[in-house]
Amino acid sequence: MIIVLKNNDQNTIAELQEHFGNTHEVFVHNNRVAVQGIKEADLSASERAAATDIITNVPKAVQGSREFHPEDTVIRTKHSVIGGDNFTMMAGPCSVESEEHIAKMAAVAKANGATILRGGAFKPRTSPYSFQGLGEDGLKFMRKAADEYHMDMLTEVMDDEHVKMVAKYADIFQIGARNMQNFSLLKTVGKTNVPVMLKRGMSATVDDVLNASEYIAAGGNHNIMIVERGIRTFDNKYTRNTMDVGVVPVLQKLTHYPVIIDPSHASGHTEFVTPLALAGVAAGASGLVVEIHDDPEHAFSDGPQALKPNEFKELSDKAFAIRELLSTGMPVEQAEAGR
């Protein structure tokens, strides 16, 4: 249940916390107090009197809900602002391959509007005998490249021990699709204050991903992004996954966290990455995370879905243009001039 109070009614907030805090989960956001598992009859007369509204139909993932937190979450990192009216480009190679290579990719990403550098140092591969990433060396190379190009660094954490090590280098943690319901890991990153990019599992429902994000929020970390990266359906002959573009407006209705599109994993094939990216932008996504590589055929992993620098430039130009068209109503050239 969510009790909506007048602004700055700190007295009732304190009263509710004292009343329910020892026996129930109590969350406060501005003038809204969520208390899990109570009924209206459980409120005292003064608590009821102070309420301007009482919302009873509340999802389990209450902290992530619009009912509890109506305004958009906006995440601020050193070089980026994510969510709200902003549009954020993230790009980089699937794996960190060498100190030189990640720097080269950072240059390409930055030159085309990306403010966040993505790359994997620990890779969750389907087979134990596939390349598993450069490990901590990869993190160091990536940090250096990000610093050189004034970008934020986004990389995946795969288990509790990684979290400590990766936290020394990264600006944003990624939780991969296969770990979306690794609740131990979610709890661990929830106890940090590092922003988290949570990828929707390949068969996760909308409710599943919202509940997974709530594990992070429950620990106190509210800097969360949710990523659509394609789901599993009956047809994967021509694309690796099926991008569920409809989840963008659905999630934006239900939650205040920024919604990001990963067109690379959704398609799995270079030639379809740009149309999927633009579809995501047109549907209203707050950003894109795109895999790029200067020599995809020799990439250490996921080469077939990596865009070459010139392809990424084309994607980025069109993505920003569509975003500006939708958000400003301004003619594109003007908007571009102001970019």
Add this chain to the structure above:
Amino acid sequence: MIIVLKNNDQNTIAELQEHFGNTHEVFVHNNRVAVQGIKEADLSASERAAATDIITNVPKAVQGSREFHPEDTVIRTKHSVIGGDNFTMMAGPCSVESEEHIAKMAAVAKANGATILRGGAFKPRTSPYSFQGLGEDGLKFMRKAADEYHMDMLTEVMDDEHVKMVAKYADIFQIGARNMQNFSLLKTVGKTNVPVMLKRGMSATVDDVLNASEYIAAGGNHNIMIVERGIRTFDNKYTRNTMDVGVVPVLQKLTHYPVIIDPSHASGHTEFVTPLALAGVAAGASGLVVEIHDDPEHAFSDGPQALKPNEFKELSDKAFAIRELLSTGMPVEQAEAGR
């Protein structure tokens, strides 16, 4: 196998038809001759010599393939040009409800850029006890409305006998998702020269829908559009289906038929129709087919997914703007001026 000849090599075309026409399916498109089920060794020396290229890896649905017909199919009706560089808007109510109502909806559709009026007179309802449509009266009302507003008329055919009756009124046949593999019906419309809008079945793979379209082509009717209207996946809590936006570039690579997006059935909820429509346009679709209604709450069918006139205006404006941005590179205002 497809034998590519020099342009206007009518002699070899005649030779191939004589050689294989009695025993195999032989199709000719310009300088390309497809012969089903033969090997290169089956060609005569002169046939082989005349070939500038021989394509052996050919899909079963050969007439619909880019290998056989590299250029886009462009369908010309009285009021519309569909496919190629064109963008076509189709709109109307789910069901024809009355003579007045369909005329009113035609006015709204036309005023916002639609050149094709959609509406159902025979409705394929899940339950036999639901409203089944106005029947032939509905067709008459719709024809009148289309004529009044100088639009083409698009409506569903449900069985062989419908085809004859509907052909008296409609400009374009629709084959519904549930009938996508009703091969008798496909064969029947294949023998007409009325353009066909074929909806992808809710669990049809890309290959399935291409093979279904080939049943129409096999009868001699090549005026085919393919519609993505959402597929069935594991999550339908917030949207009725999952719109597979990736199928737009995939189909455009594989086939020359125009690809249309139906955001209404894909979402099932008004609030998500516009983002899905724009996603489809951004992915490159050749058109949209949208359900509209001035009083959705009292619609005879599918009210929850029907856009009101002002909502449709907003969708249409943005859809044309994105299309023009992507296809012309021109600033939007200029492009609109020239529309």
Add this chain to the structure above:
Amino acid sequence: MIIVLKNNDQNTIAELQEHFGNTHEVFVHNNRVAVQGIKEADLSASERAAATDIITNVPKAVQGSREFHPEDTVIRTKHSVIGGDNFTMMAGPCSVESEEHIAKMAAVAKANGATILRGGAFKPRTSPYSFQGLGEDGLKFMRKAADEYHMDMLTEVMDDEHVKMVAKYADIFQIGARNMQNFSLLKTVGKTNVPVMLKRGMSATVDDVLNASEYIAAGGNHNIMIVERGIRTFDNKYTRNTMDVGVVPVLQKLTHYPVIIDPSHASGHTEFVTPLALAGVAAGASGLVVEIHDDPEHAFSDGPQALKPNEFKELSDKAFAIRELLSTGMPVEQAEAGR
């Protein structure tokens, strides 16, 4: 709404029919009267007084529901009894290939417990260029074979015109998975009195298949079987479809129609047909429909999933044994002796 009356209360039944028959769908089964779309308040005082029970939570497919028709439907053909405590084996080739071949397959089927001969004369093939069946000749050959071996003949009808022709030969109509929502066809067979075997579409929900069956029942034909033949899921690398064995008890709870398992289409590979068939029997299915062929490698269609005669014998022996074990509790040898 279903009004349950005392047995033989013909007066109230007549009263209800007169009261609602002109404005609502009214169905009567023994002492149960279903009236679509009314509320309890719509009943007259005498109607309410006569009711021993009123069931308000009723599915749309009311005639097929257990609420309306609690006891099992038992279908009696010349050589078979289907449903209730009976177990029915149906077998035959995918396609009728020749007069001799179908007779040979009938002999194999009958020798191993089948009382129904299956086979296709009109084949719904994915591609228009694949073998489409022998047509009416196939029906004649199959009729002859069925008569010779004292079996019932089961074959697919594909459109309205087929129905008339096929009715001259067949004892049971099959509606294929791709036509499960071909409502015109469902209505046509609903007007005959020939038993119908309705296959669940590959992405049909339980409610979808029940609603499809209601189209048949709405025409007056209540001799309906429902067949599970595998659904489409994300994994079809090793089996053609995913057999949803859980649908057997689910359907048996919801409907009174016999539930049949088709393990051949569900698996698509001979080596997995028998385990799937036995799983279906153990789950409680009323029968099996199995594809057999003496020379699968040269079958006209679906060879990879056809069992050879000796494989079918093994399947059949085990299937009957499990069925008898579950239904009689008797040791198997005794039960077999009494078969």
Add this chain to the structure above:
Amino acid sequence: MIIVLKNNDQNTIAELQEHFGNTHEVFVHNNRVAVQGIKEADLSASERAAATDIITNVPKAVQGSREFHPEDTVIRTKHSVIGGDNFTMMAGPCSVESEEHIAKMAAVAKANGATILRGGAFKPRTSPYSFQGLGEDGLKFMRKAADEYHMDMLTEVMDDEHVKMVAKYADIFQIGARNMQNFSLLKTVGKTNVPVMLKRGMSATVDDVLNASEYIAAGGNHNIMIVERGIRTFDNKYTRNTMDVGVVPVLQKLTHYPVIIDPSHASGHTEFVTPLALAGVAAGASGLVVEIHDDPEHAFSDGPQALKPNEFKELSDKAFAIRELLSTGMPVEQAEAGR
């Protein structure tokens, strides 16, 4: 590639290990040597001469494959033998609820043929605010109950730190469906010698689960069972998941690990658990893992799918009867007498 040698050709095995061991993954099972990523041409003349067979088409999950390890894996714990010709029953409550309750459930399980006691002390719940299990106390209670009834103890491990603690109590680790691709956890249990019951993820393909099992095998732990617990499909109105019974014979063809059926999670509703369990047995599963509870309505978790003691007795009697019928060919009563 797998090189098959004569039995006891230790020389060639040593030669191959020396030749490839520093640069490739090399695995030996009896007379079979798997070397990842080489071609036949990479073998020396003497290596090639010693080979009685060379298998080149080998799955990535080579240690789990039948090609590498043709005979069934049989796992021996203190009280159970799992795999091969054996049939193993596992049962217990979803969560350990108290010392008394787990003991009571152990008594029920044991009395009906179960030799393995299942129960959760750390629960992977969708929502962070749901009951998360009793923790280490639960493990202690469960150990005591298992010992009292001479059963093995099976419980879930959720992260690397759990593994150490749980290993002090449990005889078998469970990896839950949501952690099937938690590669860190798989690696950790792979380094122990505790048997592992790996649950197939709800959208995991057959290849995915085999690759996940290979992460365990790669660490040296080959005591692995694979569990089918239902997958996600488009229909979950009447059952929580769709049990993919066909995966039993498919996995048995591809891998040597025992395949177990979990009918409780597959159905989600008590009334469907027994038919699904029997279907799994009839398809050839090596065992069942079933949730039981004496008071399902007040269970701490998953009550709706828990069988009551008398229901479990009925399931167990029928399951053993079908298994014996299929494996012995003996009349059931005799077989039961010898049990």
